[in-house]
Amino acid sequence: YLRHSPEQILGGDRLLPAESGISFQDVASCQLLNASGPLPLPLWNKIWSQLFESPSFAAQELLNLAEEKAEKEDRPLQEKVRLMRQLWESQFAARQWLTHIRHLPQFHDWMFHGAGQTPWSEWCDGPAGSALAFISDASYTNNGASAKGYRVSFVPRPVIQAFLQRALDENRFFVPDYAVAGVTVGDVPLLLPVHGSWRPTDSPFVTAGSWGKGDDQRLHFTTEFYVFSREEMLAVEQRRTRLFSALIGAVVLVATAGLLAARRAFYQQQRLSEMKTNFVSSVSHELRAPIASMRLLSESLERGKISDAGKKQEYYRFLVQESRRLTSLIENVLDFSRIEQGRKEYQREPADLDAIVEDTIKLMLPCAAEKQVELARHPLIGPGPLVSCDGLALQQALINLIDNAIKHSPPGAKVEVGLEDGAPNGVRLWVEDQGPGIPPEEHEKIFERFYRRGSELRRETQGIGIGLTIVKHIVEAHGGRVLVRSAVGQGSRFTIQLPAASEQP
Numbered sequence: 019y020l021r022h023s024p025e026q027i028l029g030g031d032r033l034l035p036a037e038s039g040i041s042f043q044d045v046a047s048c049q050l051l052n053a054s055g056p057l058p059l060p061l062w063n064k065i066w067s068q069l070f071e072s073p074s075f076a077a078q079e080l081l082n083l084a085e086e087k088a089e090k091e092d093r094p095l096q097e098k099v100r101l102m103r104q105l106w107e108s109q110f111a112a113r114q115w116l117t118h119i120r121h122l123p124q125f126h127d128w129m130f131h132g133a134g135q136t137p138w139s140e141w142c143d144g145p146a147g148s149a150l151a152f153i154s155d156a157s158y159t160n161n162g163a164s165a166k167g168y169r170v171s172f173v174p175r176p177v178i179q180a181f182l183q184r185a186l187d188e189n190r191f192f193v194p195d196y197a198v199a200g201v202t203v204g205d206v207p208l209l210l211p212v213h214g215s216w217r218p219t220d221s222p223f224v225t226a227g228s229w230g231k232g233d234d235q236r237l238h239f240t241t242e243f244y245v246f247s248r249e250e251m252l253a254v255e256q257r258r259t260r261l262f263s264a265l266i267g268a269v270v271l272v273a274t275a276g277l278l279a280a281r282r283a284f285y286q287q288q289r290l291s292e293m294k295t296n297f298v299s300s301v302s303h304e305l306r307a308p309i310a311s312m313r314l315l316s317e318s319l320e321r322g323k324i325s326d327a328g329k330k331q332e333y334y335r336f337l338v339q340e341s342r343r344l345t346s347l348i349e350n351v352l353d354f355s356r357i358e359q360g361r362k363e364y365q366r367e368p369a370d371l372d373a374i375v376e377d378t379i380k381l382m383l384p385c386a387a388e389k390q391v392e393l394a395r396h397p398l399i400g401p402g403p404l405v406s407c408d409g410l411a412l413q414q415a416l417i418n419l420i421d422n423a424i425k426h427s428p429p430g431a432k433v434e435v436g437l438e439d440g441a442p443n444g445v446r447l448w449v450e451d452q453g454p455g456i457p458p459e460e461h462e463k464i465f466e467r468f469y470r471r472g473s474e475l476r477r478e479t480q481g482i483g484i485g486l487t488i489v490k491h492i493v494e495a496h497g498g499r500v501l502v503r504s505a506v507g508q509g510s511r512f513t514i515q516l517p518a519a520s521e522q523p
């Protein structure tokens with residue numbers, strides 16, 4: 019072989035050992051790597067297979083020579099040499115770990131005392147650090163004959179640590195902010211400490227997923243969680259408690275509010291239905307009285323019993339008056355139903371309010387006379403204001419107010435109607451009486467539909483409880499509002515305030 023060229027020696031497929039412990043192939047590789055000039059690819063491949071298939075203590079030096087040679091060549095070759103060195107170093111580390119494993123007493127037990135079927139694992143140390151070894155049995159073929167052997171896989175500690183770290187990071191929401199997770203594999207703690215200068219001095223507050231070292235001889239694997247900041251844990255718990263308390267408080271508040279609203283709605287509904295019942299009976303009562311007196315008067319006239327011309331005239335006057343009252347009552351009821359159904363419409367046109375007031379007073383004079391009440395007009399200063407409004411509707415509102423004033427006035431009292439052009443603040447139309455007055459707490463209620471003051475049984479005045487509701491609706495539809503100034507025993511003044519012509523909707 020000493021006469022063979024290095025190419026010939028590497029070309030053979032038999033290992034050619036020498037007494038020195040270095041094979042002929044190693045020497046041939048060394049010669050090729052030392053020679054100048056580029057080396058063809060097949061020869062590089064021969065050197066690599068020699069290096070890995072029959073490793074010797076010359077391997078490190080061969081790798082150094084390869085590196086030097088590759089320096090003068092292209093990049094892919096340099097990259098390949100770097101990879102080969104990495105591969106060599108990992109195999110070297112694996113061999114060191116394997117040596118460690120083979121010296122363990124449990125390896126001997128497992129190999130030679132019958133336990134050989136069960137796979138097992140153990141930490142092992144070497145110059146490259148520690149690694150976890152997984153040992154199981156394996157069969158392989160050697161020169162065509164099958165033989166029993168074993169297989170050992172090593173996972174370096176940093177690789178295990180990186181995988182565990184990633185698994186924990188991806189499931190971070192399982193670990194609260196004040197805690198840290200630690201994993202122990204076969205009494206070797208991994209991932210601890212994690213948070214800066216923190217050291218797990220306390221025992222873990224929870225141990226999760228602990229298994230192993232049972233029948234299958236695998237290492238004990240434990241995940242533990244440590245509290246690294248008791249203050250933060252307390253703060254988190256306090257925050258959670260506060261949040262829950264606030265939530266419970268809010269729920270109770272909403273429930274109470276709902277209950278109160280339901281209770282109020284129920285009572286309101288009950289009151290409304292009571293008032294509706296009273297309304298029906300009031301309407302029937304209000305209709306019956308004038309119809310009865312009209313029937314009586316007209317029957318007397320029909321029978322010719324009344325011969326005195328003056329008396330006859332008085333009967334006719336009564337009949338006209340009663341029928342007017344009936345018309346006004348029915349008008350109010352019909353208007354109210356139109357308002358309730360949203361069908362009420364107003365025809366606006368420029369109207370002379372002064373003339374409307376004059377006409378209405380004239381219309382109401384007989385009614386006042388009947389009750390012995392003086393109905394007077396407060397003198398108007400300046401020209402009568404012109405507003406765009408539904409004259410008939412406004413007259414109806416005024417009739418309702420005057421009718422109320424007369425109804426509630428004692429005989430001999432005075433009811434005054436006034437009109438003021440308070441430009442630019444609008445127009446005021448008011449009706450004042452010297453009646454019993456209304457207590458302030460009822461100033462709003464009297465405008466509610468069907469609302470009538472006093473008890474149903476003790477009510478002295480006629481009425482059905484919709485007059486003021488209609489007044490309010492008419493005035494508000496004109497963009498105005500109704501004001502009440504009244505106190506018990508001091509009479510009342512109802513004021514219709516309409517916006518100035520320029521501001522009307």
Ligand code: ADP
Pocket residue numbers: 418422423426451453454455456464465469470471472480481482483484485486487510
């Ligand atoms: P009605 O007069 O048909 O009962 P209203 O809606 O016109 O209905 O009035 C509601 C209530 O307001 C009346 O029942 C009455 O008690 C009170 N009220 C209205 N006008 C006067 C007034 N000028 N003086 C005293 N009370 C009044």
